[in-house]
Amino acid sequence: MGRVLIWGYMTVLYGFIFLPVAVLVLFSFQDSRLPVPPFNGPSLKWYGQVLGDSDLMAALGNSFLVALVSSAVALLLGFLAAHALARYRLPGSVLMRGVLIAPMTVSYLIIALGLLTVFNKIGLPPSLLATGIGHVVINLPLCFAILYAAMGDQQKNAERAARDLGASEVRVLWLVSAPMLMAPLLAAFFLSVTFSWDEFIIAFLLTRFEVTLPVEIWSMLRSGLSPKTNAIGSLVFLVSVALLIVLDLVVFRKSRR
């Protein structure tokens, strides 16, 4: 009886979780004009339209660019700050940690509005640069928190040994700290890229002509339901899942050793 209940619940819930995604992917292969039942197809024409849509492809590239660059900046700043605060007891370090974590507690809408207001005042036009700056703001606390928590005694001792043997500070960071912290560094980077890639409201308010993918999809929604939206959505989803599987195999195989 218990097993029936458990299997039943799991089926219902997993069904609920996958329903919209299944519908999305199924109707990306729709032959007719609307991504709703009945299903005519399968057809790849919408994928063709997606790949041929220069605005969409440009937005895709922009998203990559913004995600990679802003995550790299957030990672670098977060790493240096975490390293310094983990190693030294600087005056006011509690306050500094609080300041660095603060943006995590605020809704993205508010961060976006604040930046929009300020950029308007100083005359910085909406652009990918403005968006990138906003993405660093949301990802810097994340990178800092992950790396700060990851810096432990083992790594500090190794750094001390390296300094003892005559390495300069930069070399210590590059040759000892970074390699030892490779797992949290990669995790922080990967998470930042994910958040930036998917982020909508900051990108929406801070871009005008060159937009990121979520913003471009949003304007596609304005023109109504279309299997084209399904196609780009499914494309992104399936590529992400494939990357995840690869990542999982690589990481999992490494930890098996």
Next chain:
Amino acid sequence: MTAAISVVSVHHAFGSFVALERVDLEIAAGEFIVLLGPSGCGKTTLLSILGGFLTPTRGRVLFGDRDMTQVAPKDRPTTTMFQDYALFPHMSLLDNVGFGLRMRGQGRAMRHAKALEMLAMVGLEGKASARPHELSGGQRQRVALARALAVDPKVLLLDEPLGALDLKLRRQMQEELKAIQRRIGTTFVHVTHDQEEAMAVADRIVVMNHGRIEDIGPPQDIYLRPASLFSANFMGEINMIPASAQGGGVQTPLGPVALPPLGDGAQTLCIRPENLGLSGEIALGEARLTDAAFFGTHHRCHFTPTAAPDLTLIAHLPQGGHPELGSLHQLYASSAVLLPQEETPV
């Protein structure tokens, strides 16, 4: 109130790994029995089966004469003391100890009274309103004991309860466990890998290895008259000298020994270091003292027999002596046992 336990041909496998191989065991009511063995020998598996946390692949478990093989833990007359104590962190000690009584539907006043009584038995009545995280390891262990005994189980199962304690505290707790068990008379089944602990508390010891029972009996019997080489080795250091039957005795590299042989095959002469020294009933010939270290109660000495220079014998010489490195002595054994040669190295 207590019960005898019968383990009847219990066999348990995890997938292809056999954890217990046809184990038969009779535990008397009111006895303090210890399951002793190295990790992986199956002792914890057997304990889990007794507690109802595992159902054996084959075989039966009876309490008294009631077959309880399929019965869930909550309906068994057993309670378990877990290795990590598993005290509920969000409850006070009083509520922890009274938990089992609450599950049996006892009213607040009654279970609080009983819980206080149990805490007093382990010396912690003053901390009844404290939380587990405020206590030391030894104190937590006592609360776990009080909680398990509060429901008056017929059998108490202890899963390596003293492993996390330091030596002095462990010795103290061993004494207390023994005293409590004598007083309340409940059957205790105690799992450990420490042979000293086993000897300190047990009425009987069950030595296990690779899922089988190697030896069973009171500590004295197991130590002085082990049933197998594994059991002999596990209970403490022992000298092993190869022997073979010859006439009415055995022949060893050190010469003939007048002990009745075990059949015709290869066998091993076993002598405890404290039974090997400069006097005794069994003459073992000349040997050179090659190493000596003072261990407080004795000198632990290495001897190389003249007749068999490949052998090294360990002997405990008396505390007051002054062993000289390189000196020659006549060695004697005051007690020895013959055990069958085992094919796999011990």
Next chain:
Amino acid sequence: MASVDQSERNRALGFVTPALLWVLVFFIIPFGVMIAMSLSRLEGRAIVPGLSGENYTRFFTEPSLLKGLTNSLEITAIVTVISILLAYPLAWIIAMRVPARYQRLALMLAVLPFWTSYVVRSYSWLLVLGQNGVVNKTLMGLGMIAEPLEIASTRGATVIGFVHFFVMLLTLTIYANLIQLSPNYARAAADLGASAFATFRHVILPLTLPGVMTGAFLTFVLCIGDYITPQILGGNNELTLPQLIMLQLGRRGDFPMASAMSIILMGVVTLAYFACARWLKLDRV
């Protein structure tokens, strides 16, 4: 010795400074500017700086604006409760009943839709709940209804869209919490005579409550500040606070009002934080 120490400290300060500067310039200052902006007025198309609280008073006295806040609070409360009630059992099943070697897979499957973009995910609920969508077409095809039901463009659709997201998130966080519990707690409870339900009620639930409350708070914060899901699924009748904020910006360029409403949103979140502070020991992160 002291000078070496000092130079090392200076270098450390140098390492922290870029990050601090970034947060200062691109977060703290904009926040301050927003506060100033919220005290300003919009006249015609110009923004007149000042120290007037009229935006705030206007918000609390104009029913259509205040309704945005109550809508947000109601929706967020419903979403949080439903999501926890749905996610907890799923997390419990994965942590306690699914064999260990399949748990990672089960968990991955439960959160896989995270990898569709948030915008696309909400959009796909439109495909399911719309007038021509999967639900309506199926019900009509089965002959159960004659006219399509209006599910999309209602508060219900917004709730469904949110619950879908937060069930995934909460399954993840509650699972992480459950898996940390020593299995011996449940065993000890059972050993002492507790039924499965009693074990859950007296042991598992209290021990996981802090984690659940943290998840609930996270849900609250993310849900109340979200513009996308209500905008796609909610229709035009019951706007939420973020939607109203965007309206002030888009239609009229009323930065002062938008700023004031954003500060109010932040205030609500802060109040929620203090309400939950007992369970949110952030230093234990």
